Amino acid sequence: MASLLHLLIAIPIVGAIAILLGAPAKKTAIASAAVNLLLTLAALFSYDRLAGGYQFQSITPLIPEWRLSYYLGVDGLSLIMLLLTAIVALAAVWVAPKEDSLNQRSGLYYSSLLFIAAGATGAFASLDLFFFYAFHELALIPTFLMIGIWGSGDRVAAAWKITIYLAVGSIILLVGLLALLVNIPPDARTFDIVQLQSLAAQGLIPQTSWIYGTILIGFGILISLFPFHTWAPKAYASAPAPTAMLHAGVLKKFGLYGLLRVALPLLPGAAQEWTNLLLILLAGNILYVGLVTIAQRSLDLTLGYSSVMHMGYIFLGIASFNLLGLNGAALLMLAHGLSIAALFAVAGQVRERTGTLEYAKLGGLAKPLPFLGYTFGIAAFASIGLPGFGNFASEILVFFGAFQHAGTAVSRGIAFSNFQLATIIALWGVVISAVYMLRAYRAAFLGETRKEWATLADAKCCIKPALVLLLAALLVVGFRPQLFLDLITPTVKTFIAAQ
Amino acid sequence: MISPNPIFLDIAVLALGLILLLLEAFDDEKEKSFLGWTSIVVLGAIFILSFFSKPVSFAEGSQLAQFYRADTFALFYKRIALGATLLVLLMSVDFRSTLARLIPGVTPNAGTGEFFTLPVFTCLGLMWMASAIDFVMIFVSLELVTISFYILVSYMRRSSASLEAGVKYLILGALSTGFLVYGITWVFGVTGQTNLQRVTDMIHVLPAANHPALLFGMGLLLVGLGFKIAAAPFQLWVPDVYQGAPTPITAFLSVGSKAAGFIVLMRVMQPFLVSPEIASKLLAVLGSMAILTLIYGNLAAMPQENLKRLLAYSSIAHAGYLLVSLASWDRLTVPTTVSFYLAGYLLMTMLAFLVMIVVQRATGGDDIANFNGLARRSPILAFGMLVAMISLAGVPLTVGFLGKLLVFRDAIAQQHWALVIVGILTVGAGFYYYLKVVRAMFWNAASDTSAIEVSGVTKLTIAVLAFLIFAFGVYPTPVLAMLQ
Numbered sequence: 001m002a003s004l005l006h007l008l009i010a011i012p013i014v015g016a017i018a019i020l021l022g023a024p025a026k027k028t029a030i031a032s033a034a035v036n037l038l039l040t041l042a043a044l045f046s047y048d049r050l051a052g053g054y055q056f057q058s059i060t061p062l063i064p065e066w067r068l069s070y071y072l073g074v075d076g077l078s079l080i081m082l083l084l085t086a087i088v089a090l091a092a093v094w095v096a097p098k099e100d101s102l103n104q105r106s107g108l109y110y111s112s113l114l115f116i117a118a119g120a121t122g123a124f125a126s127l128d129l130f131f132f133y134a135f136h137e138l139a140l141i142p143t144f145l146m147i148g149i150w151g152s153g154d155r156v157a158a159a160w161k162i163t164i165y166l167a168v169g170s171i172i173l174l175v176g177l178l179a180l181l182v183n184i185p186p187d188a189r190t191f192d193i194v195q196l197q198s199l200a201a202q203g204l205i206p207q208t209s210w211i212y213g214t215i216l217i218g219f220g221i222l223i224s225l226f227p228f229h230t231w232a233p234k235a236y237a238s239a240p241a242p243t244a245m246l247h248a249g250v251l252k253k254f255g256l257y258g259l260l261r262v263a264l265p266l267l268p269g270a271a272q273e274w275t276n277l278l279l280i281l282l283a284g285n286i287l288y289v290g291l292v293t294i295a296q297r298s299l300d301l302t303l304g305y306s307s308v309m310h311m312g313y314i315f316l317g318i319a320s321f322n323l324l325g326l327n328g329a330a331l332l333m334l335a336h337g338l339s340i341a342a343l344f345a346v347a348g349q350v351r352e353r354t355g356t357l358e359y360a361k362l363g364g365l366a367k368p369l370p371f372l373g374y375t376f377g378i379a380a381f382a383s384i385g386l387p388g389f390g391n392f393a394s395e396i397l398v399f400f401g402a403f404q405h406a407g408t409a410v411s412r413g414i415a416f417s418n419f420q421l422a423t424i425i426a427l428w429g430v431v432i433s434a435v436y437m438l439r440a441y442r443a444a445f446l447g448e449t450r451k452e453w454a455t456l457a458d459a460k461c462c463i464k465p466a467l468v469l470l471l472a473a474l475l476v477v478g479f480r481p482q483l484f485l486d487l488i489t490p491t492v493k494t495f496i497a498a499q
Numbered sequence: 500m501i502s503p504n505p506i507f508l509d510i511a512v513l514a515l516g517l518i519l520l521l522l523e524a525f526d527d528e529k530e531k532s533f534l535g536w537t538s539i540v541v542l543g544a545i546f547i548l549s550f551f552s553k554p555v556s557f558a559e560g561s562q563l564a565q566f567y568r569a570d571t572f573a574l575f576y577k578r579i580a581l582g583a584t585l586l587v588l589l590m591s592v593d594f595r596s597t598l599a600r601l602i603p604g605v606t607p608n609a610g611t612g613e614f615f616t617l618p619v620f621t622c623l624g625l626m627w628m629a630s631a632i633d634f635v636m637i638f639v640s641l642e643l644v645t646i647s648f649y650i651l652v653s654y655m656r657r658s659s660a661s662l663e664a665g666v667k668y669l670i671l672g673a674l675s676t677g678f679l680v681y682g683i684t685w686v687f688g689v690t691g692q693t694n695l696q697r698v699t700d701m702i703h704v705l706p707a708a709n710h711p712a713l714l715f716g717m718g719l720l721l722v723g724l725g726f727k728i729a730a731a732p733f734q735l736w737v738p739d740v741y742q743g744a745p746t747p748i749t750a751f752l753s754v755g756s757k758a759a760g761f762i763v764l765m766r767v768m769q770p771f772l773v774s775p776e777i778a779s780k781l782l783a784v785l786g787s788m789a790i791l792t793l794i795y796g797n798l799a800a801m802p803q804e805n806l807k808r809l810l811a812y813s814s815i816a817h818a819g820y821l822l823v824s825l826a827s828w829d830r831l832t833v834p835t836t837v838s839f840y841l842a843g844y845l846l847m848t849m850l851a852f853l854v855m856i857v858v859q860r861a862t863g864g865d866d867i868a869n870f871n872g873l874a875r876r877s878p879i880l881a882f883g884m885l886v887a888m889i890s891l892a893g894v895p896l897t898v899g900f901l902g903k904l905l906v907f908r909d910a911i912a913q914q915h916w917a918l919v920i921v922g923i924l925t926v927g928a929g930f931y932y933y934l935k936v937v938r939a940m941f942w943n944a945a946s947d948t949s950a951i952e953v954s955g956v957t958k959l960t961i962a963v964l965a966f967l968i969f970a971f972g973v974y975p976t977p978v979l980a981m982l983q
Contacts, residue, residue, distance in 0.1 A: 105875075141885075
């Protein structure tokens with residue numbers, strides 16, 4: 001079973017190389033993504049929940065004197081992220097345009113998608129700091145190429161912005177992680193995340209405040225934490241739909257996963273000094289970016305900003321650092337990934353047909369495109385946080401978790417603690433997201449159908465399963481969150497116990 | 500298993516160079532590329548042989564031990580010199596048709612023979628530099644390298660750019676040599692020694708009143724060596740010379756000259772580090788040079804439209820990262836960092852130049868615009884260039900990233916925050932200009948869409964270099980083991 005994770009990473013890479021060497025692009029991509037989903041499900045079911053901990057482990061030592069090895073292994077939390085990656089990757093290659101519409105460069109298109117998926121899979125399956133970091137960067141160049149070649153709108157600026165922003169974010173993160181390692185006594189230094197966690201439990205990792213700050217900023221840039229978020233909306237608006245699905249749905253969760261997997265368990269003491277700042281920044285994500293989202297006049301930018309805004313909830317869950325909050329944050333990573341991927345997929349389909357996503361030019365699309373209309377509606381409701389969908393189940397956990405947090409008093413005369421205040425702001429965020437999502441739905445799909453759109457063809461049978469897959473997964477998370485929380489809780493408990 | 504004494508490697512290269520010169524002079528009939536292939540094959544054999552060599556220490560007091568050392572580092576840099584020369588010669592074979600156009604001669608081949616012979620002598624100079632532990636030996640080997648470069652840079656006599664580059668390199672090179680010798684004189688004047696070990700011993704015992712004179716000498720040495728490694732503020736010659744020189748020679752300059760400069764710098768630094776007062780000043784100077792070099796190299800590279808110029812600035816930028824590591828001196832880690840970084844730098848820079856030569860021949864220019872649509876014209880060339888660029892930029896899983904990781908680790912361990920912050924910013928800038936090339940190859944459409952022919956040897960070399968870039972990016976243990 002240990003080779004399962006090796007396969008999960010190798011299959012998309014082998015698929016991508018095969019495509020580059022001339023294998024039929026779309027078929028190979030769908031086949032490798034489908035096999036990966038099946039393997040992920042197999043891992044999910046064969047994971048021994050009673051035993052818990054890291055399973056399917058495999059260690060290949062690479063640089064013994066640095067204690068750096070190719071170390072794979074998953075626990076409940078990483079399994080959830082792998083599931084998200086596999087579902088979204090399959091949906092993304094499924095909704096990707098046909099080969100003949102890609103101007104004979106379908107090989108590059110599909111192999112880039114597979115490389116992004118492989119990078120995310122590798123990052124979530126790695127238990128070695130080096131590979132955890134390196135795999136994430138595997139997505140950088142494919143994203144740059146995809147936005148640059150197949151993007152729409154201001155693609156050149158968007159491609160540069162996302163690439164340089166993320167490169168700088170990653171190097172800041174690298175400096176933070178290196179500083180963390182250098183701070184450990186030389187004979188205990190290791191890249192092994194599991195050993196690092198046990199070092200942290202023994203109190204051998206100095207809790208230096210600025211190191212956590214550097215790591216937080218590094219991850220924050222990757223997650224689009226306010227005010228480092230400006231790369232995200234434009235990049236997602238310009239990116240081809242499958243890239244946006246993978247990036248907003250999966251890759252952005254890498255930073256959050258990193259906070260949960262590396263930053264908080266290793267530096268719990270230092271993290272507390274940053275709580276207040278984090279609360280202010282996440283309020284910026286929810287309130288400021290939320291209001292900016294309302295002001296958008298096109299569907300792609302609305303979705304781009306909304307994906308930035310929703311990061312605020314996840315940060316709130318992580319900041320509260322209790323069982324409810326962390327559970328909610330982890331579950332919301334899954335639910336948000338699925339819902340935003342569905343939304344971007346529909347937006348991509350609409351753009352393919354109309355050539356524009358500006359609200360002023362759209363309207364009444366639900367009539368010629370009923371399937372896409374329903375799908376968008378469902379995904380939008382999920383994203384607002386309607387009960388029955390994964391987003392509701394997880395946001396409610398986050399809110400309870402955060403409100404429960406004792407926190408510290410904001411100032412004399414105010415009855416709320418800082419966490420309660422942040423929770424109240426976040427609750428208003430739900431209203432904000434209802435405003436912009438419903439507005440988007442009305443502007444694009446309801447109302448009078450414009451003449452030029454009346455004859456558009458709805459999603460074909462081959463696109464439908466991909467969207468149904470995403471929405472079905474979302475409903476499963478919504479109705480049976482326990483299924484996933486059972487996996488997440490043991491991991492979360494170890495974090496809390498370590499503190 | 501045979502294990503040749505490292506000094507025999509030098510002798511073999513010397514013999515090869517002399518034989519090639521004789522062949523060139525007395526055997527007019529032969530196709531000149533024969534010389535190229537002979538030197539490639541023999542150098543390749545010596546390169547392979549060098550992996551069987553083991554470091555030796557000569558008997559204390561023997562004449563050789565006074566000025567020549569064959570330790571692990573010397574051996575490592577000898578391999579770098581041999582590898583670089585080998586790749587340069589491979590490129591020269593591809594470059595010969597361009598070269599022949601720019602040299603006046605009776606026959607199409609006339610005058611191209613020395614182009615394959617001189618790099619062998621440069622290689623010999625580089626190998627001596629790797630072993631030199633005496634100022635006189637350092638000076639002699641440095642001159643062997645520099646003088647053969649003077650000829651090679653201005654080799655294309657019909658190209659005014661090449662001649663201009665030659666003159667600039669000659670004048671500034673001579674000037675920097677002057678500084679170097681003057682620096683050596685001051686150090687000799689204070690210590691009365693030229694052997695680095697004895698200089699070290701003298702600095703130990705000398706009273707502090709001598710420090711100003713030593714510092715002055717060290718400063719002059721830094722000027723001379725700063726020129727060789729292309730560090731700011733002694734970098735102004737680099738873009739013009741790199742652009743004008745024949746492309747394989749540009750590659751040689753940017754790798755060979757830099758590697759040799761750094762090992763000499765590391766060896767020359769050692770004596771001055773024994774005295775804490777001098778050491779702190781020296782490291783502060785190196786730190787400021789690193790900041791200047793990083794900022795200048797990276798910022799000036801951003802607007803470049805010509806790939807050779809861009810790589811020239813990138814070469815300055817990488818000298819900056821190496822200086823960051825040197826300025827964070829730690830006897831245990833820094834030599835490894837610098838050597839590993841240079842080995843990686845060799846692979847990625849050579850790959851970039853190799854692709855550039857083929858593209859230059861096919862499109863007639865070396866502007867970034869000449870790379871437009873390369874991904875469709877020749878996937879293998881575009882792949883090679885992509886690997887080179889992402890490795891130079893420092894994308895993980897490549898050897899370039901690992902090098903940067905080591906540099907940042909050294910700087911963080913010594914808590915040089917200014918260097919770290921400048922480093923973060925310049926890495927971001929680097930992503931911009933390296934990806935400009937990627938953009939041209941993958942985004943932009945070519946005006947001419949015909950396929951570019953690539954010879955089998957070139958394909959193989961691209962594949963090997965790309966493989967090594969990735970392999971050492973995740974499994975650097977073989978390289979690190981050589982440095983133990």
